[in-house]
Amino acid sequence: MILSPTLQQMPPIQDKTFYRAAVIEAPGKVSVQNLDLPEPGADEVRIKIEGCGICASNIPVWEGRDWFEYPVSPGNPGHEAWGIIDAVGENVDNLTPGERVAGLSYNAYATHDIAKAKDLVVLPDFFDNKPFPGEPLGCAMNIFSRSDIQEGQTVAIVGSGFLGLLLTQLAKSAGAKVIALSRREFSLKAAKEAGADEIITLDDHYQIIEKVKQLTEGRFCERVIEATGKEWPLNLSIELTAERGKLIVAGFHQDGMRNINVQMLNWRGIDMISAHERDSSKYIKGIKAAIDAIEKHEMDPYPFFTHGFSLDEMEDAYKHLTERPDGFIKGLIINNQ
Incomplete structure (x- = not known):
């Protein structure tokens, strides 16, 4: 589907004992599974994911290479998520449930994911109801x-x-x-x-x-x-x-x-x-710089978010990513539940 530049307000966070995650079971094959909801450990938070960008770096694991093992971890290789914190672990004193964040997590083709508190940035009100895949x-x-x-x-x-x-x-x-x-x-x-x-x-x-x-x-x-x-x-x-x-x-x-x-x-x-970085602190610095650049109108990613998909449409999302039909620039997985 074609993506609107703004998002509908997410429904209130609900207590659940499971979450949904996309799993690449084999090259070219995805299922969506119900799994036990993970609890954040020390220095971690759990995010109720609003959405996650799909990245060209996903193509090899989707298509299959000799060095991959299947099935891959639930939610992997999604790493461009944003969403709302719904639980915090021990020692986390800089983030609270209800805050909207973006940052680094690695199993984000899902309704929830776990991230280190230091790898997240709180999104200003300027970005309310807007997608924000922080990593790219x-x-x-x-x-x-x-x-x-x-x-x-x-x-x-x-x-x-x-x-x-x-x-x-x-x-x-x-x-x-x-x-x-x-x-x-x-x-x-x-x-x-x-x-x-x-x-x-x-x-x-x-x-x-x-x-x-x-x-x-x-x-x-x-x-x-x-x-x-x-x-x-x-x-x-x-x-x-x-x-x-x-x-x-x-x-x-x-x-x-x-x-x-x-x-x-x-x-x-x-x-x-x-120009590739591997230090997570460098990525967080870049995400903060992106927030500043967008607010100053030096960069505007919103015209480039061209397609949105649900978790149940992951195979279609991967096909768009690999085939890149006319009109496709950046796809997002959007959770509306």
Whole structure:
């Protein structure tokens, strides 16, 4: 279904002894199960989940790889949840039941999940009745910070999915000129609406290089953000980066080794930065920065939340994620019970 930019008010929290969770039983097969409601341990809270974003990093476990074991843990690999605290464990004195939060938890394709108290951020009233998948929004802010984008620079963003579109908005807010690249016509249109100055179809390698060379009067781009997770666009990104420029790897390269053009990296003196964070405190800092950026209108994710699904529609959600039909940018699992 197509998602409304706002959410209906969730019904009052009710006492239950079970919760519902989606379980990937085998590649391409999902069931929704009723399970005993977990209790938070020390330093933990339980969240009644309003919703959870679906992430491209889920694709390998959905499709199947040799290193996965099935069934996976209930609710896994959902990790982009927001919701309302309904129980707290021992030693938790900074959060209380009834507070609306977003943050890091790892079994969030469910009606409830457990999270560490330190890995959550209380959402301001500004976000009432609005979805807030904190993890990818924080990720975008962390990538933007690592990119060191300055006013007047030319920034190429290779890949115009959810992440690339957020970074387009942020780069424009910083005063940069943005060249957006994508293989999908729909994504290029979305990039233009997000503020991109120029759009280029990801098709012919050498024609793309020539177009960017012309647009930059032969200098290429001071910053290039690769947001596809694929080998060819990564190598293209190297060739679009100016001498002493920065190439920021934002795509999630999760399906094997990469052959990259180290010769060009060396020749142009390019700084190649992997912008992925693994420290949870960095993610929480990014989520707080995302709240601030949205409130200041430097970033607006809401036009990009294009599709909503229930837990019972998880298989359809995964199919949209892998097939990416026209009109699909970011899908959310929405709990309305």
